[in-house]
Amino acid sequence: MTPFRALYGYDAPSFIDLAFDQSNVPKSRDVLQECQDILKARKENLQCAQNQQKIYVDKKLIERHFEIGELVYLRLQPYRQSSLKRSGVEKLKPRFYEPYQVVRKVGAVAYELDLLTESIIHNVFHVSCLKKALGL
Incomplete structure (x- = not known):
């Protein structure tokens, strides 16, 4: 018996089973939806952080161009x-x-x-x- 089964009374949900809706785990759709919500929130937070960093770098960016012979x-x-x-x-x-x-x-x-x-x-x-x- 796995520690998960001993603690919760059923086997740990498999993402493959959740994706194909073949799981006998209670509330499997809720678990899948929660995982997708967490992943979406992490992607949004990462994009927001990247945008903030780009704004900060662009403030200090100085465009430099030199001509040949200069x-x-x-x-x-x-x-x-x-x-x-x-x-x-x-x-x-x-x-x-x-x-x-x-x-x-x-x-x-x-x-x-x-x-x-x-x-x-x-x-x-x-x-x-x-x-x-x-x-x-």
Whole structure:
């Protein structure tokens, strides 16, 4: 005897039996309807949460587009890319590094830059790492 049968006096309802209405479990239609209501409510809550997150992200989203040949400043991760950086105290280093020229657009949100030949990092960067060089 299963613990469910010992507690309730009948076998646990099977979703297959409930779906085909072949169950001898009391109130099987009620159980099936309750499961469907719970699933519908969870889907609605998930959609509502996704919409809230999208609204929050869209508020802070900045569209950035660069033309080929345009100059941009580059922001590097301090713990990863060190070939373009100068030595010294980390907090006193500049946040963005010298203007580089955009060579081509790679995909929807990435750009290839014309880096120095001695740099040992990949030359394709996400738009969040780039800032338009104004006044040059």
